[in-house]
Structures are given as structure tokens and as C-alpha cells.
Amino acid sequence: MTVTSLNLTTNKHLLATEYSLPLYPLIDTHTHFDAPIFDNDRQSQAQQAYEYGVRHLVLVGYLYRHFERLYDVQQALEQMPQFTRADDSDQLNSYPKVHIALGLHPFYIEQHTETHLETMAQRLNQHRPLAIGEIGLDTYTDTMKQPEMVAKQQRFFKAQLDMAVTHQLPVLLHIRKAHAEALALLKAHYYDAHKLGGIAHSFSGGKQEAIAFVKLGFKLGVTGQVTNPNAKKLRRAIQAAVASYGIGCLVIETDCPDMMPIKCQTPNSNQLALGQSVDNEWGDAPIHNRNVPANLPWVLMSLSEMLSVEPDDLARQLWQNSCDALHTTWAYPK
Secondary structure, eight states: OOOOOOOHHHHHHHIIIIIOOOOOOEEEEEEOTTSGGGTTTHHHHHHHHHHTTEEEEEEEOOOGGGHHHHHHHHHHHHTSOEEEOTTOSSEEESSOEEEEEEOOOGGGGGGOOHHHHHHHHHHHHHSOOSEEEEEEEEOOSTGGGSHHHHHHHHHHHHHHHHHHHHHTOOEEEEEESOHHHHHHHHHHSSOOHHHHOOEETTOOOOHHHHHHHHHTTOEEEEOGGGGOTTOHHHHHHHHHHHHHHOGGGEEEOOOTTSOOOGGGOOTTOOSOOTTSOSSSTTTTOOTTSSOOGGGHHHHHHHHHHHHTOOHHHHHHHHHHHHHHHHTOOOOOOO
8 A cells, every 4th residue: 555654763753752751562464575665674674663663573474476575584584683782681582483374365365376375275284374364345436346246255264264264273354345244254153253253354334344354353453544543434333342341352464555644644645555456566656655564553553542551551551462362472672
């Protein structure tokens, strides 16, 4: 999505002067940090994310042909050098821990084949990912609303839910302009988010849909969209879910290189890159027009203000929520 990130110096200045608060340990539950737009500076961006508190990030799959790229990026970041803090004898990674989710994105349904489903199922037997995703339903465009498109999306959605059940893995949902249909399918399926976890990634529905997804056991994925005061529908939906279920129903994500927090945007950052081109998902977006994992604290601070919850309390709860949603036991850093 054609969005913009401030440079390192400016972003540090904003975080330090506007909030005058320490940074908190965070989990970026949804990224496309493997995208080629990060190829020239991925190492420095990963280090910057760590400096801003991001300790784990999830690389999320969307096209079968890019699955191997996820593992290549994970391996490259895991092989980066380590550092030792002068005041701490423990050796710490200077980069977030990288995890992988595999999924066939509904927006690209025309590109997916039955062979992709079969090979994905085989891959799961060989290399267990953190989650299945991103999967779901998307009727954003007129083309995607066509009956044959919807039917194929539903078939692939169900097949990947089956894989999640077989391997006892959480799912990362992509639902756009199809919340009622997705809820109906999930209610009819034997995938149980209360037991397996799961996230309604970049949630975009209304109040009733938000409550319905949480009732099914999903956490709501909150992106930089929440930093926009004009995103009233989204903010009301989050507030309604929290009013019903508490802050335990939320997780945060950057969805980078998309969903730029508003204070990091420029006047030309109002387009979404995802879906502009099926062959080059982020088109020719210039390097300054992209969200980065280091922007995740903006989401935390906006939620803290909107929900009137202290940021340290919220950060700790969001960490636990993320672990619950992803079925992990990552210890909260001290």
C-alpha cells in the first residue's frame, strides 16, 4: 500500500518528544517484511525495529511462489551478528525473532491452483510454520464479487482451515467486504479459535462484526489505521469489542509495507499497494512510501490514548494476547 515512513532520525524525534515515554517490548503479528521493497535495507530496518521494542515479527504468506522467499528472509535475519549490552552480561539479538505463516491470500485467488493447495499441505508436513495465513474472503472489487470467484475463495478458505485443524495451528484471517460471509463459514467449520487461536488481521468491520469475531475466539489485529482520528468506524468497532471483552481481545501489527501510521505519512501516501498489481504487489512505490516494523509503537500509543489504558499496561497485555493468539509462550522481556 503506497504509504510513507519518516526517516530514522525524525521518527526517533517524534517518539521521544511527543510521548516522552520509554519504548515497550512488542510483537508485530503481521508483516510482509520479505517484500522486495525491503531488499536494500532489510538488515538496518530490522535493527531499527529492535531498537524501537519489536522483539518478534511474523512474515505472512500470500502467494505460493513467494513461500520460499519467507524462509530465505528468515534465515538471513537469523544469521545476522549479535551484540552484548555493556550493562548486561546476557547476549541479546539485535534483530527481532522472525516467524513464518503460510497461506494463499483470497485477493489473489485467480493465481492459486489446486496444486498450490496440495503442495502447501505437503510443506506443512515437512516444516511446521507458526500459523496459517493470510487466508479468508475478499469481495473488495467487482471482479472479486463474481460468483465463481467467491466460490473458489470459499473452497480455498475451507481447505486451509482444514490444514490448520490437522496441524493444530492458528489462522491469520484476511476479511475485506465479506465479514458476514466469513463469520457464517467459520461458524459452520470445525476450526475452533478458542482452542487454536487466530487473528482477524487488519480488522475493518463494524461493531457487531468485531464482537462476533472475538466471540468466536479471534483477536482483532489493529494496524496504523487506528492512528487516524477519521477512522471512526474502526475506532468504534475496537471500542465496542473492548467494552464487551476487555483489552484481551486485541493484538497489534504493522502489515508493512502497508498501513502507515498517520503521523508518518506524507500527502501522497493515501493509496493501498496491495492488489495494484498481481505480479508486483507493491508496484513501484518509492522506498520512502512504505511502512516499516519500527513504526509499531505508534499503534500502541494510539490505542493507549483511545482506550485510556497506560501504555506499559497495554504493551504487556498485547504481548500476552499475541502469545495466546499465536499459541506461543514467549516470555515478556524484562
